[in-house]
Amino acid sequence: MINFNVYFKYIKLKSPPKFRIEKHRIEYREDPLTKDICRLNIERTKRPHSFDSEEVEEEIESNEDCPFCRENIMEKTPRFERVMSNKEHVHYNDFVMLPNLYPFAQIHAMGILTKKHFVSYDKITENEWENAIYTAIMFLKAQAKYAANYLYPSINFNYLMPAGASLVHPHIQIIADETPPNYTKKILEAAKKFHEKNDVNYFRELVLQDKQREIYQDNNIWFKAKFAPSADKEILGVMLNKSSFCEIEDTDILSFTQGLVKILSAYKKIGVKSLNMSIISAPMCSDEEKNKEFGFFNIIIRIVARPKLTEEYTADCGFMEVLQQTPIITTLPEDLTQMMRDNL
Numbered sequence: 435m436i437n438f439n440v441y442f443k444y445i446k447l448k449s450p451p452k453f454r455i456e457k458h459r460i461e462y463r464e465d466p467l468t469k470d471i472c473r474l475n476i477e478r479t480k481r482p483h484s485f486d487s488e489e490v491e492e493e494i495e496s497n498e499d500c501p502f503c504r505e506n507i508m509e510k511t512p513r514f515e516r517v518m519s520n521k522e523h524v525h526y527n528d529f530v531m532l533p534n535l536y537p538f539a540q541i542h543a544m545g546i547l548t549k550k551h552f553v554s555y556d557k558i559t560e561n562e563w564e565n566a567i568y569t570a571i572m573f574l575k576a577q578a579k580y581a582a583n584y585l586y587p588s589i590n591f592n593y594l595m596p597a598g599a600s601l602v603h604p605h606i607q608i609i610a611d612e613t614p615p616n617y618t619k620k621i622l623e624a625a626k627k628f629h630e631k632n633d634v635n636y637f638r639e640l641v642l643q644d645k646q647r648e649i650y651q652d653n654n655i656w657f658k659a660k661f662a663p664s665a666d667k668e669i670l671g672v673m674l675n676k677s678s679f680c681e682i683e684d685t686d687i688l689s690f691t692q693g694l695v696k697i698l699s700a701y702k703k704i705g706v707k708s709l710n711m712s713i714i715s716a717p718m719c720s721d722e723e724k725n726k727e728f729g730f731f732n733i734i735i736r737i738v739a740r741p742k743l744t745e746e747y748t749a750d751c752g753f754m755e756v757l758q759q760t761p762i763i764t765t766l767p768e769d770l771t772q773m774m775r776d777n778l
């Protein structure tokens with residue numbers, strides 16, 4: 435009557451220091467009652483942290499050993515087993531993309547936003563964002579081109595430790611998986627239902643009806659304060675007339691990055707020190723006709739403020755937990771059971 439559903443997916447990458455091909459296992463577990471899915475990768479407890487000891491904000495500027503600093507990238511970061519043009523790392527101007535050493539999605543890349551080791555999020559330039567978003571979307575489109583089943587893609591940003599980042603060096607995370615994060619699943623279903631009932635696209639309707647909370651708009655992008663936020667200072671962005679990354683053109687990226695930099699600069703001015711962002715697309719696959727079935731949805735951007743940086747604190751929630759309602763777990767429940775039993 436109660437099903438404990440578990441399944442596994444395997445990711446291949448070349449890990450430092452020897453860059454032999456290694457297989458990483460991600461476990462997906464479904465809650466027997468709600469059907470919400472969590473993901474487990476016990477290897478993630480081994481992640482390096484910028485912020486392990488007694489350090490304060492000034493000291494995180496030290497870049498010794500940072501794998502994302504230019505002098506360390508080749509030695510200390512993993513390499514793709516296979517990717518666009520057979521490159522092990524993807525470079526586009528100053529942007530560098532590489533696989534996540536501790537993945538929690540079938541496709542899980544990291545993108546290093548800037549050459550600078552420590553830079554406030556509002557100082558990441560339009561150009562740096564453009565390079566990053568352009569490369570991430572090209573990468574996701576290339577992945578979708580060979581995907582028989584739908585992949586649910588997103589581009590994400592944990593800025594500093596209170597937002598769940600393990601490294602100070604500003605980076606984005608590019609993920610796609612055949613299993614949608616819980617939030618993506620819910621919002622796609624809700625938007626579909628809204629469309630069936632009202633015969634209009636929810637997000638386009640929202641743009642028309644929620645002028646009260648509108649913050650910024652141009653021809654391609656709209657940002658507003660969320661009416662019922664799920665975290666502090668939540669802002670919702672909508673890519674107008676675009677359902678998925680498949681449809682994105684250069685002008686959309688330009689608009690988006692211009693708007694984003696303005697929003698981030700305003701966040702900084704109102705005192706936000708740390709934040710999470712997720713850019714969520716409708717699913718994509720190799721079948722162009724199937725990709726057109728999401729007219730009821732628009733690409734959305736969710737941004738929320740996180741607490742200030744304090745000593746020795748790294749939050750255990752990043753974008754997957756806060757914005758995509760999908761816990762990333764590093765302790766197996768069965769191991770926990772054993773540990774607790776042994777210590778009763």
Ligand SMILES: [Zn+2]
Nearest residue numbers: 500503551603
């Ligand atoms: Zn660095």
